[in-house]
Amino acid sequence: MADQYAHSGDDMRPTEIRAIRWEEPPEGPVLVLLDQTRLPAEEVELVCTDAPALVEAIRSLAVRGAPLLGIAGAYGVALAAARGFDVDEAAAALAGARPTAVNLAVGVRRAQSAHEAALAKGGDERQAAAAALAAARQLHREDAEGSARMAEHGLALLEELLPGGGHRILTHCNTGSLVSGGEGTAFAVALAAHRTGRLRRLWVDETRPLLQGARLTAYEAARSGMAYTLLTDNAAGSLFAAGEVDAVLIGADRITADGSVANKVGSYPLAVLARYHHVPFIVVAPVTTVDLDTADGASIEVEQRPGHEVTEVTAPQVPVVGTEVGGGIPVAPLGTQAYNPAFDVTPAELVTAIVTEEGVVSPVTAEALAEVCARSHGVTTG
Numbered sequence: 001m002a003d004q005y006a007h008s009g010d011d012m013r014p015t016e017i018r019a020i021r022w023e024e025p026p027e028g029p030v031l032v033l034l035d036q037t038r039l040p041a042e043e044v045e046l047v048c049t050d051a052p053a054l055v056e057a058i059r060s061l062a063v064r065g066a067p068l069l070g071i072a073g074a075y076g077v078a079l080a081a082a083r084g085f086d087v088d089e090a091a092a093a094l095a096g097a098r099p100t101a102v103n104l105a106v107g108v109r110r111a112q113s114a115h116e117a118a119l120a121k122g123g124d125e126r127q128a129a130a131a132a133l134a135a136a137r138q139l140h141r142e143d144a145e146g147s148a149r150m151a152e153h154g155l156a157l158l159e160e161l162l163p164g165g166g167h168r169i170l171t172h173c174n175t176g177s178l179v180s181g182g183e184g185t186a187f188a189v190a191l192a193a194h195r196t197g198r199l200r201r202l203w204v205d206e207t208r209p210l211l212q213g214a215r216l217t218a219y220e221a222a223r224s225g226m227a228y229t230l231l232t233d234n235a236a237g238s239l240f241a242a243g244e245v246d247a248v249l250i251g252a253d254r255i256t257a258d259g260s261v262a263n264k265v266g267s268y269p270l271a272v273l274a275r276y277h278h279v280p281f282i283v284v285a286p287v288t289t290v291d292l293d294t295a296d297g298a299s300i301e302v303e304q305r306p307g308h309e310v311t312e313v314t315a316p317q318v319p320v321v322g323t324e325v326g327g328g329i330p331v332a333p334l335g336t337q338a339y340n341p342a343f344d345v346t347p348a349e350l351v352t353a354i355v356t357e358e359g360v361v362s363p364v365t366a367e368a369l370a371e372v373c374a375r376s377h378g379v380t381t382g
Helices: 051-059 066-082 087-095 102-120 125-161 186-195 212-223 233-241 267-276 366-376
Strands: 020-023 030-034 045-048 167-171 199-205 228-231 247-250 254-256 261-264 281-284 312-314 328-330 343-346 353-356 359-361
Touching: 020 066, 020 125, 030 051, 030 066, 045 051, 051 066, 051 087, 066 087, 066 102, 066 125, 087 102, 102 125, 125 186, 125 247, 125 281, 125 353, 125 359, 167 186, 186 199, 186 247, 186 281, 199 212, 199 233, 212 228, 228 233, 233 267, 247 261, 247 267, 261 267, 267 281, 267 343, 353 366, 359 366
Parallel strands: 167 199, 167 247, 199 228, 247 281, 281 353
Antiparallel strands: 020 030, 030 045, 254 261, 261 343, 312 328, 353 359
């Protein structure tokens, strides 16, 4: 259970969570994933030997979170190349596995481009596969480094907006080591506040219907020895009304050119509450999450997930009489239709700041986002 990893002492680091890794056993290369659908009850790993297995892991949310999906997508292309499968076919399947998360397609393209470039230079398939793997590993390293910089920038912003420490931070979904090559995005900022003695309380939304907050964020907070409290999503309003929230920190799956933010469904209501109660609403995400080719929030394809995630409660680790292990317990009448978007979109005017590894964007404007993206790519604007 998660609590066995909890500890006291702000300067101590939790046991590393390895959400993804590449291995090369004698029978051939594999991609090993920590199955996030089994947390926090069990730490179980999935071993993917081909792209279809990884696609299924992505769709089932065994591997999830925008930055980690980019890393997984890149490794998936490398895996297809190393095992002699059709790289373009694998890339197309991976990029389409979750359409809202832009990082997935970015990671896929990066490894695919490296593979193509190696072949164009006269390399053989083995050399091209090595190039794809090198690109995936480089993306993995960059994400870890970017995570540390986001935590630094985010902590500095909190100190600017809320001097004196004692922060009570509300977060939604899961944005820690489980979604990153490093310590995450929004959660990494809260963790930095914790380590410097500035975090008073981390409020953790359950994140219905799949409970990524309850199962995953609480798991990471416990491992890190953080002071945290879990709440149902619809209790957030009363928490704001009681004056118990100093800032909202969330991640993002896609940020459009105008600064609109797609994130786990339930994020937009928090932005509205934050604006009404004059609480900073801060988005923490790598520059790869910014999609300048998508003009605005209305242009985002929002993933619609199966209705049974709403009409049933799944308990894969606890067999229940009358259900199969891994099946669901009905909580609605048979045949009930469910509305189950995976994400919602928060307009830029409700976002106080976007924290990236390249710095903070505030106020959030199209021009400022374009500038930070150009800086990330080493391009000067003027």
